[in-house]
Amino acid sequence: MKLVVAVxxxxxxxxxxxALEGVGIQGMTVSDARGxxxxxxHTEVYRGAEYQVDFVPKTRIEVAIDDDQVDAVVKAIVTGAxxxxxxxxxxxxxxxxxxxxxxxxEKGTDAL
Amino acid sequence: xxxxxxTAWVLASSALVLFMTPGLALFYGGMVRAKNVLGxxxxxxxxxxxxxxxxxxxxxxLAFGPDKGGLIGxxxxxxxxxxNADPHPAGLGATIPHSTFATFQMMFAxxxxxxxTGAFAERMKFSGYIAFMSAWLLLVYAPVAxxxxxxxxxLFKLGALDFAGGTVVHINAGIAALAAVLVIGKRKGFGKExxxxxxxxxxxxxxxxxxxxxxxxxxGSALGANGLAGSAFLATNLGAAAGACGWALMEARKGGKAxxxxxxxxxxxxxxxxxxxxxxxxxMGAVAIGLIAGAVCSWAVGLKFKLGYDDSLDVVGVHLVGGxxxxxxxxxxxxxxxxxxxxxxxxxxxGFELLGKQTIGVLATLAFSFIATMIIVKVVDATIGLRVSExxxxxxxxxxxxxxxxxxxxxxxxxxxxxxEPAAAVxxxxxxxxxxxxxxx
Numbered sequence: 133m134k135l136v137v138a139v140x141x142x143x144x145x146x147x148x149x150x151a152l153e154g155v156g157i158q159g160m161t162v163s164d165a166r167g168x169x170x171x172x173x174h175t176e177v178y179r180g181a182e183y184q185v186d187f188v189p190k191t192r193i194e195v196a197i198d199d200d201q202v203d204a205v206v207k208a209i210v211t212g213a214x215x216x217x218x219x220x221x222x223x224x225x226x227x228x229x230x231x232x233x234x235x236x237x238e239k240g241t242d243a244l
Numbered sequence: 245x246x247x248x249x250x251t252a253w254v255l256a257s258s259a260l261v262l263f264m265t266p267g268l269a270l271f272y273g274g275m276v277r278a279k280n281v282l283g284x285x286x287x288x289x290x291x292x293x294x295x296x297x298x299x300x301x302x303x304x305x306l307a308f309g310p311d312k313g314g315l316i317g318x319x320x321x322x323x324x325x326x327x328n329a330d331p332h333p334a335g336l337g338a339t340i341p342h343s344t345f346a347t348f349q350m351m352f353a354x355x356x357x358x359x360x361t362g363a364f365a366e367r368m369k370f371s372g373y374i375a376f377m378s379a380w381l382l383l384v385y386a387p388v389a390x391x392x393x394x395x396x397x398x399l400f401k402l403g404a405l406d407f408a409g410g411t412v413v414h415i416n417a418g419i420a421a422l423a424a425v426l427v428i429g430k431r432k433g434f435g436k437e438x439x440x441x442x443x444x445x446x447x448x449x450x451x452x453x454x455x456x457x458x459x460x461x462x463x464g465s466a467l468g469a470n471g472l473a474g475s476a477f478l479a480t481n482l483g484a485a486a487g488a489c490g491w492a493l494m495e496a497r498k499g500g501k502a503x504x505x506x507x508x509x510x511x512x513x514x515x516x517x518x519x520x521x522x523x524x525x526x527x528m529g530a531v532a533i534g535l536i537a538g539a540v541c542s543w544a545v546g547l548k549f550k551l552g553y554d555d556s557l558d559v560v561g562v563h564l565v566g567g568x569x570x571x572x573x574x575x576x577x578x579x580x581x582x583x584x585x586x587x588x589x590x591x592x593x594x595g596f597e598l599l600g601k602q603t604i605g606v607l608a609t610l611a612f613s614f615i616a617t618m619i620i621v622k623v624v625d626a627t628i629g630l631r632v633s634e635x636x637x638x639x640x641x642x643x644x645x646x647x648x649x650x651x652x653x654x655x656x657x658x659x660x661x662x663x664x665e666p667a668a669a670v671x672x673x674x675x676x677x678x679x680x681x682x683x684x685x
Contacts, residue, residue: 176438177503178505179503179545179558179561180506180542180546181546181549183438
């Protein structure tokens with residue numbers, strides 16, 4: 133089993149969600165995040181005082197999937213989140229040792 | 245001889261001026277970091293409680309009691325004794341009840357010290373705030389109000405013009421703010437970290453409420469429902485409008501974007517500057533004064549970074565500088581055509597005489613308020629203490645001074661520590677449950 137984590141531009145969340153549903157993903161966790169990459173931050177001005185804001189708002193998506201779904205899921209996220217401009221974000225995949233559904237106690241792929 | 249129309253307008257204006265203080269609370273509250281929002285709101289809102297009581301007890305009589313040497317009022321109106329339905333004996337508001345005049349003035353006394361609190365926002369100890377506000381009201385505000393507004397006050401007799409409080413309210417509060425921040429010191433991280441306003445929507449709404457309430461502040465200062473109130477009302481709106489334009493133009497000139505905080509600040513700067521001349525100038529004078537104030541104050545708010553004092557929410561840049569601009573411009577734009585009890589300024593052919601008197605009024609207020617405030621803050625600092633500990637400053641005023649948080653975004657926030665025993669409440673079955681069952685049967 134794998135845990136796929138993606139950090140994307142917040143306004144692309146709906147596109148990514150639809151793309152993931154399109155490849156059969158039935159659940160995901162989404163949280164608000166802040167961060168920067170090569171894009172860096174932006175400037176804000178309050179009463180003439182300029183501030184460099186290093187961390188820009190991002191959306192973080194987490195999906196737990198079976199091993200054979202990895203390629204389709206990654207492709208769905210990349211397609212859904214891409215705008216071709218700097219700051220589109222990243223996707224990474226890690227091993228998930230165990231998954232348990234809390235309600236039933238099911239384990240492993242049955243819990244996905 | 246009481247006039248019902250005059251009385252009705254001053255009563256309504258009193259309510260308008262009171263409403264400025266919660267407006268100020270929102271204006272200031274939105275500009276601080278989220279951890280200090282309640283502490284900042286409290287600095288304005290609690291003034292409504294504290295100052296109202298002090299004003300009735302002793303503040304009013306020090307400001308508007310029978311004159312003692314042109315400097316202060318005597319104790320005749322202690323506890324509002326003798327403040328009743330007859331007009332003020334010295335002719336202040338000759339057509340309205342004395343109690344109405346005293347109430348109208350109470351609202352000014354509330355907002356003036358509340359203005360100062362923006363300067364020491366985000367680091368003031370609540371007990372120090374109470375001591376400072378009380379002492380400042382009685383030892384600084386009351387005497388200056390007497391000098392300027394009591395017919396026997398020395399600045400009133402000199403002929404310095406202050407329609408609604410440029411010297412008494414704005415210069416007085418602005419220079420006091422400077423004295424206070426010089427003693428209390430900078431916020432931790434000032435000049436290095438970005439202190440970003442946590443909710444500018446609050447600030448914009450607060451500015452709107454201030455603008456609305458300012459009609460009572462300025463037009464109400466005519467102390468009657470008459471032509472003077474009408475022209476002061478118009479000048480007030482134009483001062484605010486031109487102030488917003490002036491600030492936005494300066495932002496555009498510097499190649500930046502027009503900001504909402506800039507426009508809100510410009511409107512307040514325009515309102516501050518139009519306060520002393522509101523009843524002495526015409527509409528075009530009001531537009532000019534507002535534009536100048538908006539532009540000058542947009543520059544003045546940058547001074548704190550250059551000079552290195554931490555005036556958190558720019559009380560100096562907006563109220564002190566705006567108040568000086570407005571008070572001096574009375575000497576330029578005043579015209580007896582708009583107020584027969586006023587005087588002609590430079591443009592109306594009155595020469596430099598009025599400008600000279602205005603300058604004396606400004607300098608006297610600056611000197612007295614700075615020195616007296618400095619003494620008050622030093623004494624409070626040495627006794628009760630002005631500033632929270634470094635740890636409390638980092639945690640925020642809301643939690644450390646008031647045991648509350650402004651924004652609780654989590655459903656699980658803890659459990660009761662002082663919950664009453666539930667036994668008695670549970671054994672008697674609630675009556676509304678029986679009624680519901682009866683209804684079903």
